[in-house]
Amino acid sequence: MKPTDIPTRERIVTAASKLFYSAGIRAVSVDAVAEKAGLTKRTLYYHFASKDELIAAYLDGRDQPNLALFQRWFAxxxxxxxxxxxxxxxxxxxxxRQPKWKGCGFLRTAAELADMPGHPAIKTGIAHKKRVEGWLRDVLAEAGAASPEVLARQIVLLLDGAFAVVLLNRDASYMETAGAAASTLVKAALSAR
Amino acid sequence: MKPTDIPTRERIVTAASKLFYSAGIRAVSVDAVAEKAGLTKRTLYYHFASKDELIAAYLDGRDQPNLALFQRWFAxxxxxxxxxxxxxxxxxxxxxRQPKWKGCGFLRTAAELADMPGHPAIKTGIAHKKRVEGWLRDVLAEAGAASPEVLARQIVLLLDGAFAVVLLNRDASYMETAGAAASTLVKAALSAR
DNA sequence: TTGGAAACACTCACTAGTCGGTATACATAG
DNA sequence: CTATGTATACCGACTAGTGAGTGTTTCCAA
Incomplete structure (x- = not known):
């Protein structure tokens, strides 16, 4: 592999990410991921021990960029x-509102793997949400909000509720309603001290 | 079939409901449902044209009881x-907190079928959430809350957020945090007039 | 020439859905 | 009161295809 090439492993994760996010974990076969990445399934299994490992890699790759996006929008x-x-x-x-949008990959994976609570992908999801919540807690504390821990949790609840409801109804206006609710709660917490 | 027997169709839906809710739609085969219902797949296909139809029947059967439960708790x-x-x-x-609890069946199905927006099961899910929201709007309006439409939507967002977050984290205390947030919003809407 | 990276060809279990056929019940015609 | 017809409810065995995962071989760069 030449250094100018995109590493194979990365190409597999990119392909898996697109397919898993768009159609769901169980609906996408390992063959489909391999084909999308432009290689054979056997090569995929050279880089990943199992489909479960591939699922975990898919979510690992979404953790940091997702949080960074939230932070940029906030800043x-x-x-x-x-x-x-x-x-x-x-x-x-x-x-x-983009047609390719399909909710939160972490939550959808957790929903799909609800009967496997210890699955690595679910652990990654928990860690991601904890990082979002922790970041919110910190910025809200710095802004002088009362009980920033509770407030951060409530915002995360509204965020994830909006993911779920907008996905179900295909109506993005619920996202704005959730934003208004979050705004109300933040204001209440700021005036409470 | 004697009148004392549970109708076959109902037995199939009951079996499907348990399996689909506990493991997810795609993880459960039609064979597994038939076996759980104590009959052959061929008989199942005598009563249902396809797996999709069975999925729709599963969610149809959960709509009314779920709403009734909410109404009872409220009353x-x-x-x-x-x-x-x-x-x-x-x-x-x-x-x-019960180990068998696996979140909201409507939302989990919507997450799993995210790439099939027109699926009958998703329509059933939308209708169910609309009924919950509509009922909340009515009781809140009657109680004299300001903008009951918005308030009802915000409560639904918190509800569905709690479903998602509790399912991910397996920590039911988020449900109580969501309840506190909903309570705060209701109080604000009551004093706003 | 050696070892990592890729491919071909395969296994075997499972999946949605179907074909043909059977047991029972209840008609109506002879 | 039998004989035939018809509809319901059911099942064993099957198909054609897909699922995850593997044994073995080939390629190529250092």
Whole structure:
């Protein structure tokens, strides 16, 4: 493999990511991933021991970029913390109007693997949500909100609720309603001290 | 079939319901449903044209009982509307601590069938959530809350967020956090007029 | 020439759905 | 009161295809 090439492993994860996100874990075969990556299944199994490992790699690859996006939207928004939090929802609403959008990959995977609580992919999902929640807690504490732990959890609940409801109804306006609710809760927590 | 027997069709739906809810749609084969119902796949296909039809029947059977449960919890709770709404979450938290609990069947099915927006099962899910939202809107309007439409949507968002988050983390305390947030929003809407 | 990376060809279990046929019940015609 | 017809409910055995995962071989760069 020449250094200019995209490493095979990375190509597999990219292909898996697209397919798993768009159709779901169980609906996508390992053969399909291999074909999308432009190689044979046997080569895929040279790089990954099992489909489960591939699923975990798919979600691992989404953790950091997802969080970074939230942080960018928050940082770039005008106004106070309530407006900055609302901006995350506004940006998500815009993303959700794209036809390729299919909700939150972490939550959808957790829903699909609900009968395997110890699955590595679920652990990755938990870690991701914890990182989002922890980051929110920190910025809200810094902004002077009362009980930032509770507030961060409530915002995460609204976020994940919006993911689920918008996916079901295919109506991105729910994302904005969730943003308004989050905004209300942030304002209440700011005036409570 | 004697009148004392449970009708075959009903037995099939009951079996499908248990299996689909516990393991997910795609993880459960038609053979497995037939075996659980105590009959052959051929007989199952005598009563249902396809697996998709069976999936739809599974969710149809959950619509009415689920809503009735919410309504009972609301009606039996002490206190004002904020407390009654919170009671729904408290009762859900209790249910979520049971090991068999696997989140909301409608949302999990929607997540699994995210690439089939027109699927009958998804339509059933949309209708179910609309009924919950509509009922909440009516009782909140009657209680004198400001903008009951928005409030009902926000509560549904918290409900579905809690379903998703509790399922991921296997930590039912998120359900109570969501209840507290819903309570806060209801109180704000009651004092806003 | 050696060892990592890729491929071909395969196994075997399982999956949605189907073909043909059977047991029973209840008609109506002779 | 028998004989035939018809509809319901059921099942064993099958198909054609797909699923995850593997044994073995070939290629190629260092």
């Amino acid at each position: 770039e928004a005008e106004g106070g913390p309530a407006e900055k939090v609302a901006a995350i929802f506004t940006n998500l609403a815009r993303a959700a | 039996e709770a002490e206190g004002g509307p904020a407390e009654k709404v919170a009671a729904i979450f408290t009762n859900l938290a209790r249910a979520a």
